[in-house]
Amino acid sequence: MVQPERALADKTPFTRSEAAFSAIGPADALRLVLAAGDITLSLDPSGRIIDVAANRQDFPGCDGWIGHPFETTVTVESRTKVRDMLMVEPGDASNRWRQINHTSPAGDIPVRYLVISLDGGKRLIAVGRDMRGAVVLQQRLLQAQQSLERDYMRLRQIETRYRLLFDLSSEPVLLVEADSQRIQEANPAAHTLLDARPGSLVGAKLSGLVARSSRDALIAYLGAVLTTSDVSPLTVELERARQDLTMSATGFRQLGGRYLLVRLSSPGGRPTEGAATLLDIVERMPDAFVVADARMRIIAANIAFLELARAASLDQIRGRPLGEFVGRPGIDLDLIEGQLTKYGLARNVSTVVRARDSELEEPVELSAVRTSGDSPCYGFAIREIGRRLRDLPPTPLDLPRSVEQLTELVGRASLKEIVRESTDLIERLCIEAALAYTSDNRASAAEILGLSRQSLYSKLHRYGLGNLVGESE
Template sequence: MPARNNSIEGKLPFGSADSHFDKLDAGAAAKLAMVAGDLALIIDDTGKIVDITANPREFPDAKQWLGKDWLDTVSIESRPKVMEMLANARKGVTQHWRQVNQVTSEGDVPVRFVVVKLGQGSGSIALGRDMRDAAALQQRVLQAQQSLERDYLRLRQLEARYRMLFDQSVEPVLIVDAETFRIREANRAAHQLFHARNGMLQGGKLTALFGRPAREHLIAFLGSALVSPGIMPIEAEPIDGGEPVMLSASGFRERGGQFLLVRLAGASGTAEHNSGATLRVIEAMPDAFVLTDSRMIIQSANPAFVELVSAASVDQLRGRPLGDFVGRPGIDLDLIDGQLAKHDIARNVSTVVGARDGFDGEPVELSAVRTSDEQPSYGFVIRPIGRRLRDLPATTDAPRSVEQLTELVGRMSLRDIVRESTDLIERLCIEAALEYTSNNRASAAEILGLSRQSLYSKLHRYGLGNMADNLDA
């Protein structure tokens, strides 16, 4: 909304105002005053409001201002403005639009007023325009501007952090234009790798940093990296004849363009670093890990496995069969060996550790993998699950189906599985007899060849007591 600093100055005057307004009657003048502003106040020479026109929905307190001094209806900070406008009206000075806060029951309402003298001894009229919509718009603009400033500051901070991490990274990194292969950005480590001064790599072509025999292969690799994020790194020899480097790349889009993030590392140093890191991770992992040969003779193990089998050190375990510590004799490891020979992998096999005479062993979960070398090696990851099983709610229910019985293979001995299957058959027969005799216990006991007391005992044993309470005697 354009600011109206002056209501008369700078405007073209009417060419013949007398002929147009000479016959203006009171009704027409009142209409002009009503349409000229959202609020119009008739002020006498003492500054008192003697008449008013306003929309009662917008100014519900307007009628209460009648008979009051205008100064008493505005906020304290607006009173000097009102006094100045009334004084200028009495002097006949050209009026300016001034914003005044009218006090209402709903709070201060911003209104822009201009005061016009009606005539000698006739007081003045104050024409006002409601500025609440404009104030709300200004508030939204201010909030939007503040939000933009916060976002801009956040982006500047992110850019500063990105720049610091990018420059201080020990890994050489390049940002490359995917179409021209020109280097947009290169960190300090990349300049050191190619023996270039800081800032010299920007603008040059990535392919120019490597020997001609490797360039075609490099271009094909960069093109594949744009469409396949999982492409394996390649090795390339720099043009200065230095040590070969390994390149890995991934594509991304920015401002409608395609770019490549190229990471570089020494070919031999990377493998050594990764191998050492892998060994350190295996040593520190909380799950037990053990490496065996194809005969399942222990070659190495991490501290977690040494602790799991209660050994003094890993040297005490080397050369011993894994079966001395893991699995039930003749069952678990033979099954795992068969799975590895067929699939090269075994997942989440339930077995035990430390089983011996008089002790069933600690339940564990085992996963294994077999290498594809001429002399294969086996790797086992073993995780104790005894605590997990103890946390499960206790249950005395027998298995209810053949599928549940077969799930016990590998978790229980054959003797225990046979006992569970016998209980299952007994329960199924009792349920069938009760159904055949329409839930008559006496008849069910007779066709099963049992006494009624023996039938009652088995009903309670298999958790069928609730059913028995509703049976007919």
């Protein structure tokens, strides 16, 4: 905080003031006064302004103050301070600097004044210093302080939300310092899973929780997690419970240190023999299979889908949007999701699959189902058809008219007739493309074209396309 300037009585004067000031004349005294402040007012004992010495650009309109009382040149809030300053007694050195605000056409001007009584009180000199620069700095300091307070409150709110989410999460989570491998934080779910007293895990070494046979694998796993994110979860054996535990860690940096966010999971109960067989069949089936949540983010996938996506493990793609791998952006998945919402299933939809971090597309045929409930999941069965399409002989498209044939009609038919022929040609091409895209599924083709089924059937009959497609709906 800026300290207030001291009064004249608080300062030690020259020891030999007569020698220093005996030869000073009016001109030298004027220069001293001008050097002492940015503006100087010469006042009579009643406080009326006799003369003003200042930079006219810094204090516009100050010439109009001459002949007026000092207090009429300031704001209403500052007039009491002016009256107090004018009550200085001759020879009194206890008066202090006071800040007032002058009124001007450019706005209020803050000035710090010190009034000095001269010649036994017959003349007053008010020395002023422009405080606009200090006021700007004070405003910036206040704004910076308010910004820091807002950021502090925001951080406190974020910390509260993080702590609430961390403590209430049903998934056991540990926050581990990477270098020392000591646990910094552990939520209640982790204490429950590890059968530990609340708060007893903080400060313990992570390797001390697992059996000796699993410690080397754990140390190697934690080192690998810090260098790459493509690491599969590790299964370890606990020291006390002698049971298996799966760890999935993610490395990050904070305040110059390295930390690990370790998620724990227990194998739980064993699946039934039938369920285990079914899961094994899905995992080994040649067609790709993937499960997504309500937001179309990948939950699980079999080996065939991992091969299509060029992923080394499920952890590399778990939680990522399915649209990164399946379908043309903004087209296929929206169409499939609309069919699933309306009918509960989609069958034999032609689309593409992209490899991980690649733009290469592989044509596939997709069928999907949607579960019921408040949080539905989606299951997708995907079959490659690229080889089958390459083996098919090319079939030329027999169009009733071509663009060149339409342009040849100029001069032989009116523009209205040519436009009608062009519209029919484009309409038929679009219908044939929609039918080919949806594998001759009329319901899906009508949805793509924005038509009702009845309108689509009418146009199929009009263009003689009824024999080109089946009733696959």
